[in-house]
Amino acid sequence: MPDIWKNVSVVFTAALVGSLITGAMISQPTRLQSDAIAQDRGGNLTTHQAANLDTAQDLSSAFRNVADMLRPSVVSISTKQTRIIRRAGRGLPRGFRTPPGFEDFFNQQQGPEERQERSVGSGSGVIVRQDGYILTNNHVIQGADALEVEFSDGSSAPGKIVGTDPDTDLAVVKVDLPNLKAVKFGDSDKIRVGDWVLAIGSPFGLDQTVTAGIISGKNRDQDIIGEDGEGFEDFLQTDAAINPGNSGGALVNLRGELVGINTAILSRSGASAGIGFAIPVGLARPVLSSIIETGTVRRGFLGAGVRDLTPSIVKEFNLPVTAGALIGNVLEGKPAANAGLKPGDIVTRMDSRIVTSGSQLRNYIAGRLPGAVVVMDINRDGKPMQVKVNLQERTDSVMAAFKAGEVMGAELIPANEETAREYGYSDLKSGLIVTNVKDGTDAENAGLKPGDIIESAAGAPLKSVADFEKILDAGTQRQQNIRVIVRRANERMLMVVRP
Known part of the structure; x- marks a missing residue:
């Protein structure tokens, strides 16, 4: 891949509250602008210039009408999150160290140290039903303790999370208000590359910001949604400016119909570089309906x-x-x-x-x-x-079986809440569960047994069989031993895999 892309990253466009420094650049008038001010010797616009000006005014009128129509349907979402940071103990005075073997004793005597850390974030959302349902991105509200929804007229109301779907990065929020103005859905399958669109949201906390652009591409798959990029993606690409805080906002066509939920950008700086991505409504609507009806998503x-x-x-x-x-x-x-x-x-x-x-x-x-x-x-x-x-x-256990693999004669599946319960573990969120060990294999010789949990390899937590295979392959290439941590019931063991 060319070097030019090395520092380019995909950025989700929810924003943490911070400062904003803006700059201005004055550019030369475009041809349409020049035509608008150019006159013939008699002081009148030429026929060609007048036609160009009419075209520009028609487009400007279309943008203005859509912006006026959609603003009441797009909201700002502020989030608050409080995390409790725990430390084992208060520690000894500077210059003193805990004697070897007495760490647990000193920690128990001193007691745990706790402190609260609060963070504030912001994003956007789209009103999809008059009775208060709002569609946004999952990453906008993920981990939030409290939500505040602000409307175009400046009023606000607390919001509650109805349901989330990390596999599409979508979430539904509800406010207890009647007679809200809901957006009209368009057909994202019919939109074409080159069509005009407007992006509406709250970048950098600037409420009700409207930017214009075109559909630059369709069916983009960036591998950024869901765990290990295995979510469901079919992004619309646009050059309408999308910045931090735009996440969850509306991408609409010139008929004022919602065609996408603005989600991410490709950028070196973290600000708009003319490459933005929106989840098409064709992908979002089934998720929206399922969450409203059941609070979850069945697939x-x-x-x-x-x-x-x-x-x-x-x-x-x-x-x-x-x-x-x-x-x-x-x-x-x-x-x-x-x-x-x-x-x-x-x-x-x-x-x-x-x-x-x-x-x-x-x-x-x-x-x-x-x-x-x-x-x-x-x-x-x-x-x-x-x-x-x-x-x-599609369930966790079904997907675990689908992602299963065999390493060194051990049949493995990724651990998740459902598969962990089947093997008697209630606190597993990662690792690989050994479901079977073949006779005479390296896994049997190493002492692995069905029900064991391979938690980490070379110090790295394992979430998939592919993770384990990559680490083992790297060790083989470097001729290095790999330290593997295995859990059996409440016991943890160290095993060494030699190349």
């Missing part, structure tokens, strides 16, 4: 790995189709396998919709409820076929 599960059908794959395998999603691994006993899908199948349509990418297929499946039947048109070895897939529910 369909296919049980197959999918990837984009790239030109290089088409060429390498001499495939008969050039667009679709390629089926990779298929999990036995799950919906894809039960429907007859096989590795190498190419999905070209689902429920009559043309499939253009693997992420599109994943997002569509996730947007369907468990038990739904999805009709897939596939191509297998040049032959068109059709299968019907009865979706299962």
